[in-house]
Amino acid sequence: MDMARPRSETGTAVIEKSRPDVDEPRMYHVVLLNDDYTTMEFVIEILETIFSKSRHEAYRVMLHVHTHGRGVCGAYTFEEAETKVAFVHDLARERGFPLRATIEEA
Numbered sequence: 001m002d003m004a005r006p007r008s009e010t011g012t013a014v015i016e017k018s019r020p021d022v023d024e025p026r027m028y029h030v031v032l033l034n035d036d037y038t039t040m041e042f043v044i045e046i047l048e049t050i051f052s053k054s055r056h057e058a059y060r061v062m063l064h065v066h067t068h069g070r071g072v073c074g075a076y077t078f079e080e081a082e083t084k085v086a087f088v089h090d091l092a093r094e095r096g097f098p099l100r101a102t103i104e105e106a
């Protein structure tokens with residue numbers, strides 16, 4: 001069958017929905033929390049490496065967290081968010097920083 005122009009068995013045209021009836025996965029924010037001991041440079045490094053931010057965006061998010069106490073690093077599926085939080089905590093522990101991140105429904 002011509003897949004570009006789907007037809008039903010009866011030969012009548014099939015009207016396709018612009019978006020199939022597939023549930024979008026729920027999304028979750030990874031939220032970074034401020035503390036008094038983690039260095040700004042380390043937070044920027046985390047945002048660049050784990051959250052794929054540019055240097056400029058990483059600096060902006062870090063400063064937002066530093067000023068407001070918390071800030072969103074990105075929206076992910078629950079599994080992705082969990083993995084990123086675990087990476088943050090592992091790297092922070094390795095480097096002796098108390099940096100914490102949490103997951104919230106987006």
Ligand code: TYC
Nearest residue numbers: 033034035038039040065066
């Ligand atoms: N408040 C820290 C400082 O002054 C910097 C910091 C920013 C720490 C963001 C954590 O999530 C954080 N060194």
